[in-house]
Amino acid sequence: MMMDDHDETLEQRVERVRADRARALLAMQAVASVTGVPAAAMQSRRRLPDEVRRARALAWYLSHTEYGWPLYRVGAAFDRDRTTVAKACREVEDRRDDPALDGLLDRVGRGLAEIAGREAAAA
Secondary structure, three states, X not given: OXXXXXXXXXXXXXXXXXXXXXXXHHHHHHHHHHHOOOHHHHOOOOOOOHHHHHHHHXXXXXXXXXXXXXXXXXXXXXXXXXHHHHHHHHHHHHHOOOHHHHHHHHHHHHHHHHHHHHHHHHO
């Protein structure tokens, strides 16, 4: 059973945030491996070229769909506002009509889910 954020102790919350940031980095690395866009570029706070912005949106979307995180949690893990993440996730969802993108998201998503499942079992 998952605890509500309000029921967490400070130590539990710190550990969850640390784990979330690690999983966020994993999502960025996975997207980087299939797009060629470096994860470091996705973390930039500057205005990003479209290619980098789209890759970052894929990492946000996959974190939302594969980790089951609500949008506010994705935003917190990536140090972004929930509304920014929501807009990017809607854009990715709209682009899933492209079979190539849909297949890429399925493959990367399965990999992230498998890794996350192993992490949960080891914890």
